[in-house]
Amino acid sequence: MTTLDTRTPPDAVTRRPVGARLLWLLLSVLALAAVMVASVAFGSRDVPWSDVVAAFGGSDDTLGQAAATKRIPRTVLAVVIGAALGLAGGVMQGVTRNPLADPGILGVNMGASLAVVTAVAFFGLTSPTSYIWVAIVGAALSALFVYTVGTLGRGGATPLKLALAGAATSAAFASLVSAVILPRNDIAGSFKLWQIGGVGGASFERIGQVAPFLAVGFAVCLLSARALNSLALGDELAAGLGERVAVARAVAALGAVLLCGAATAVAGPIGFVGLVVPHACRLLVGVDHRWLLPLSTVLGGVLLTAADVVGRIVARPSEIDVGIVTALIGAPFFIYIVRRQKVRAL
């Protein structure tokens, strides 16, 4: 490690051995495997391990096997959504250079929700594929709006301005979602999904519908790592290092919006995953986005799946939606970050 990579100076400050980082990545993959098994094994109904193993083999002969089989798409969905949100959060924090950036806090997820609800109520939208497009457009518009509002005035997008703009926008959108849905009993049943995110109704068909969008989002975001490393030094310095700042930022943000929009389209608005995961990852592997983003992806999957399992076990025989669990875990973490920040940085 004697050659100094000038494109990633943050790395030079907190230089960590590659071995340790690989180890963390490996451990998090193992953790992912563990929570996936747990997610199939545990639920509101007790299923013997033999049935769980059989279910993995594709069998659904006994009641237990059938229950476990049903949990497989749910598990996959939780992993995918968690990964998408974790990665999107990491990218958003990088793009905005803001420690409080999170798709939930910035109102992006609620924007996607509102777009879908509006489309369903007023334009008779029914096909799930078009949900996804609408959700992505909604997410992009609200992200743009919140960022613009938060950037106005002195000091650019400070954490406080951004968080407030996001909270205000979220509240506004939540009110509008209620206003659109209240008189429409036909879709009121699905209202809950658009207010509290969950992965309960998963099927491989629905996962398949968002898969292409998520794939593009994952690719774009993970490839932005180098650009984000430059952006971390400030716009002027990044430009000095030869980065096309505006383009790099737009591309990375687009990737993140794609991920949030698609995730919200299948699972509703889920907050705080995108906040908690990248922060935890930064403690483990430092601020180099080339390590941070992949690890955030994996640990995002771990967190959401684990939260879903906890939600199923704690409230037996019913369930707590994963969106509620992540808020309960995430909000204290959010407060922890706020308390750690220096006053002037806020």
Next chain:
Amino acid sequence: MTTHHRLTAEGLTLGYGDRTVVDSLDLAVPPGRITVIVGANACGKSTLLRSMSRLLAPRKGRVVLDGKEVHRLPAKELARTLGLLPQSPVAPEGITVSDLVGRGRHPHQSVFSRWNEKDDAAVAAALEATHTEPLAERAVDELSGGQRQRVWIAMALAQQTDLLLLDEPTTFLDASHQIEVLDLLTDLNRSRGTTIVMVLHDLNLAARYADHLIALAGGGLHASGTPAEVLTEETVRAVFDLDSRIIEDPVSGRPLMLPIGRHHILEPARRNTAATGGPQERSSAEPYQSDVSATPGSARK
């Protein structure tokens, strides 16, 4: 003329958390005069001022006003005798100058009393004295830095106290506004006998405007007296860890401090401080100038 009040500190020890900032300090503020407190960053100047105006309770010792302990006096009673202008006061959004100055009447009012002619007269006098009457109906947000500082001083004047404490009233002001504010305070002192105590960063302005100069160092009183007595090369070295020469200010006849750094010195041989240590040893010491650019928060810590 105003009544002259005696403000003293006796064995005063102050601190935040587990940090002691001022240690068993004894001090007397000469009544009817202008006292200026100087010292290096973080030496406890603001802390001392806050404690003298009851904002910070002492660890040990006491602040005494006319024989009574300040921290035991009823809040409003104290506020009718002693006013404080903090370093960065907050103006509510959209408030007009005359409303803000009127807020200074708070200690003279109670829940049941109504605003009366005396209050109007006090506000008018404060506006007049600070030459802010033409601004009376403007919003405070719209004013320039110098105008705003004059308005804040007007608010403190409307409080009609015989003692006025100011924490760095000239920070963030350019040279002409600094002089304007200090002249204004001197006018007040001369015409009404208001006792003024202020913290200033600029040693030379301090020496010019002070009747009584107090130099703090290491949490204690290093020197006090007239500017000529206090502002010496020895004091500057002890308080600021800075070599300097003191000459007579051709404008005011007061002492004028010329700092000696490592560069731009015509006659190195004549530096009378060579014995105290080479320049390289001093390189870690904070030059005085950095004081000016320091942020208020760090200065207060």
Next chain:
Amino acid sequence: MSAPVLTRPASVEAATRRRVRGASRRRRVVLVLVLLVAAAFAVTLMAGRTYYPPGDVLRVILGEQVPGASFTVGRLRLPRAVLALIAGFSFGLAGVTFQTMLRNPLASPDIIGISSGASAAAAIAIVTLSLGEVQVSVLAIAAGLGVALLVYSLAFRGGVVGTRLILIGIGISAMLDSITSYVLSQAAEWDLQEAMRWLTGSLNGAAWDQVVPALAAAAVLTPLLLGQARNLTALQLGDDTASALGVRVERTRITVIVAAVGLIAFATAAAGPIAFVAFLSGPIAARIVGAGGSLLVPAGLVGSLLVLVADFTGQFAFGERYPVGVVTGVLGAPYLVHLIIRTNRAGGSL
């Protein structure tokens, strides 16, 4: 005391003139607001699906039996209108109190989690524990105070900084809302109307036994807060300046917090956390009255007016009946965004 100072009589006259002009404007504004609230209150009682003339309404209020009107006005509209009046006043007054004390329009109890806390407690008390009105109010006020204390102590690190307090409040608020959502989702089916009451506020099904605790709380706590009005305006200048003006800062703050949280909690227990009323009333009142004096009474009146009009609009302006919180939410959110934009542009205290 200070020696007499020679001031030109003209200056004193000018000061008097400015002060009198300000005071008379305040009086006029308050009078107009009172009239508007009274008018909205009267309209709410008279109009609706069926119209009852003022005479009938008056006779019902005086306790006479009027066929039809006795039930519709006496049992349905009157408690609802009174609750709207009290809840709006309580939210407006408490909101502007917090905004003034913390020197930030965003530090209103509905943004920093106090309303959410009271609401979560009330939802648990009613939906899960099936408690009566009094216990619900007690739980709500305990939760509101608890949240206020929690937010304050979490934000405290060698002094409370407004921005940190607001951000922590947003976090706490998110957590409490998710608890409320969970409690409601556990209550048999997802009952949308009930959910709306505890998430955004609603006056549906308002009855006298809900109104009485809120009314009593407002009657006790309002004078207490008004007594602190001058100390509050001094606090706007910053803790140090207020202290130098002779305000006991901590004592004032504690009195004011307890009183304002009490107002919020009782109103929330009765009507839910009616969205944005606490946040909106203060800035609107400041717009009308000007920034000079105390905003407590005007903000309370604006709050009442907002809730009365929003509830009436929600009930009758559209084909469907919307809970009041949805109407104030839809109205309030753009204003919140506008306020952020305006404050950001001005480089203000955000």
